[in-house]
Amino acid sequence: MDSTDAKILKLLQTNARRTIADIGKLINMTQPAVKERVRKLEEKGVISSYGASLSPSKLGKETTAFVLFQTNSCEKFIDFCESHPDVIDLHRISGQHNYLVKVVTESTRSLDEFTDACGQFGFSTSLIVLSTPFEHKPLLPNNVEV
Amino acid sequence: MDSTDAKILKLLQTNARRTIADIGKLINMTQPAVKERVRKLEEKGVISSYGASLSPSKLGKETTAFVLFQTNSCEKFIDFCESHPDVIDLHRISGQHNYLVKVVTESTRSLDEFTDACGQFGFSTSLIVLSTPFEHKPLLPNNVEV
DNA sequence: CCTGAAAATAGAACCGC
DNA sequence: GCGGTTCTATTTTCAGG
Numbered sequence: 001m002d003s004t005d006a007k008i009l010k011l012l013q014t015n016a017r018r019t020i021a022d023i024g025k026l027i028n029m030t031q032p033a034v035k036e037r038v039r040k041l042e043e044k045g046v047i048s049s050y051g052a053s054l055s056p057s058k059l060g061k062e063t064t065a066f067v068l069f070q071t072n073s074c075e076k077f078i079d080f081c082e083s084h085p086d087v088i089d090l091h092r093i094s095g096q097h098n099y100l101v102k103v104v105t106e107s108t109r110s111l112d113e114f115t116d117a118c119g120q121f122g123f124s125t126s127l128i129v130l131s132t133p134f135e136h137k138p139l140l141p142n143n144v145e146v
Numbered sequence: 147m148d149s150t151d152a153k154i155l156k157l158l159q160t161n162a163r164r165t166i167a168d169i170g171k172l173i174n175m176t177q178p179a180v181k182e183r184v185r186k187l188e189e190k191g192v193i194s195s196y197g198a199s200l201s202p203s204k205l206g207k208e209t210t211a212f213v214l215f216q217t218n219s220c221e222k223f224i225d226f227c228e229s230h231p232d233v234i235d236l237h238r239i240s241g242q243h244n245y246l247v248k249v250v251t252e253s254t255r256s257l258d259e260f261t262d263a264c265g266q267f268g269f270s271t272s273l274i275v276l277s278t279p280f281e282h283k284p285l286l287p288n289n290v291e292v
Numbered sequence: 293c294c295t296g297a298a299a300a301t302a303g304a305a306c307c308g309c
Numbered sequence: 310g311c312g313g314t315t316c317t318a319t320t321t322t323c324a325g326g
Contacts, residue, residue, distance in 0.1 A: 001205075012198040016162040021321055030293060035323075046204040051197060051282055052158040058192040059147075060288040066212075066239070066246055078279050089281045093212065094274040100212055106288055128240040133224050135235045136197055142206040142252055167300055177301075179313055 001046075004029065006144045008037055009046070013138035016050040053136065056104045061086075063111050064104050064129040068097040071122030080121065086114060097125070147192075150175070152290045154183055155192070159284035162196040199282065202250045207232075209257050210250050210275040214243040217268030226267065232260060243271070 007027050011018055024034045041047045056064060071077045074092075081087040081101060089102035105111050108128070115124050153173050157164055170180045187193045202210060217223045220238075227233040227247060235248035251257050254274070261270050 009198070009200060013200065014197070016196040016198045019321060020323095031322080032293070032324095044204060045201050047198050048201045049199045049282075050162040051160070051199060052155070052162045052193050053195045053197060054155060054159065054285045055191050055194045056285065058190060059285060061285070064237075066237070082280060085286055088283050088285065090279045091210075091212070091281075092276045092279070094276060097273070100273060100275075104285060127243075127246060129246075130238040130240060133236045133238070134228060135237075136195075137234050139200045139202065139205060139207070139234065139250060140231055165300060176314055178303085178315090181302080182312075 001141055001144065003144055005037060005041060005046075006141050008034065009041065010138050010140070012038070012047065012050075016052075061104050061106055063106065063108050064102070064132075065111055066127045066129070067101040067103055067115065067118070068125040068127070069099040069101060069118065069122055070097050070124075071099065073121050074098065077118075077121040080118070084114070084117075086110070098122075147287050147290065149290055151183060151187060151192075152287050154180065155187065156284050156286070158184070158193065158196075162198075207250050207252055209252065209254050210248070210278075211257055212273045212275070213247040213249055213261065213264070214271040214273070215245040215247060215264065215268055216243050216270075217245065219267050220244065223264075223267040226264070230260070230263075232256070244268075 004027060008023060011023050011026060020035050020038065021031050023029075023038075024031045027034070038047070056062070069077070077099065078090065081090045081099075086103050086105040087101055088104050089100075091100045092098060093100050103111060103114055105114060111126065111128075115126060118124050150173060154169060157169050157172060166181050166184065167177045169175075169184075170177045173180070184193070202208070215223070223245065224236065227236045227245075232249050232251040233247055234250050235246075237246045238244060239246050249257060249260055251260060257272065257274075261272060264270050
């Protein structure tokens with residue numbers, strides 16, 4: 001993991017659909033060299049996946065919330081979240097609450113339905129997202145210049 | 147926004163580096179047709195960006211936390227978070243706390259340094275992530291079969 | 293790192309609802 | 310006119326030397 005890898009990672013995090021050749025031009029490196037580095041970064045698991053970010057509002061999802069949850073039926077709650085289409089992230093956390101759930105849904109009405117449905121597993125507190133100054137900022141390796 | 151768009155969006159969210167031609171094969175559509183749909187989805191802002199997800203632990207970042215924050219200096223706090231390399235997401239939220247900050251950092255030690263540095267702006271509560279059953283689940287359009 | 297074959301892309305011309 | 314297909318020139322990928 002050197003500064004070249006860091007540059008490649010930054011470029012891929014910024015725009016995953018960039019071509020290998022394009023990355024090569026930007027960092028003054030030949031295409032096979034870049035390709036080989038990307039292959040190794042994927043193989044080592046440094047790069048875990050490539051994804052597209054969608055605009056929730058353009059999909060008719062006007063409400064985003066973080067739901068803090070307290071439950072004893074962890075297995076069942078995980079399965080419930082896994083299969084619920086509005087649940088985007090699920091984290092187990094320290095503190096009074098066991099879980100932090102990110103929910104992207106149609107409206108406060110549908111959020112209400114979600115928390116109601118959760119009721120069978122435990123207790124929730126919802127934090128409604130009013131705005132998001134930024135999100136998914138690129139992750140940089142420690143101790144490396146970019 | 148029809149079921150074909152929904153399929154394309156799902157495939158791109160799952161793997162943004164898939165080729166247009168490959169997507170075409172999977173949904174039985176020619177390459178220019180897929181290309182045109184993707185172009186429109188980008189133009190309309192339904193697709194906001196393409197990114198790579200990295201493994202924090204492979205980058206030497208062993209601690210992830212959500213920090214709830216209460217402040218009066220919103221502008222300054224946003225700038226601080228924006229320029230801090232360990233802050234990945236920043237959301238303004240309802241409730242007693244103003245902000246929810248996702249932090250990915252080296253250790254609990256460096257998390258401690260972060261919250262100390264935040265101290266000048268207000269008060270924080272940290273929720274340490276113990277595990278993440280899943281994250282970045284694909285967003286599906288409302289009322290459309292995939 | 294270079295090279296050449298194979299694949300993917302971008303664009304034009306055309307067709308049918 | 311919109312959304313789809315085919316065809317083609319160009320670019321990108323990828324494997325072998």
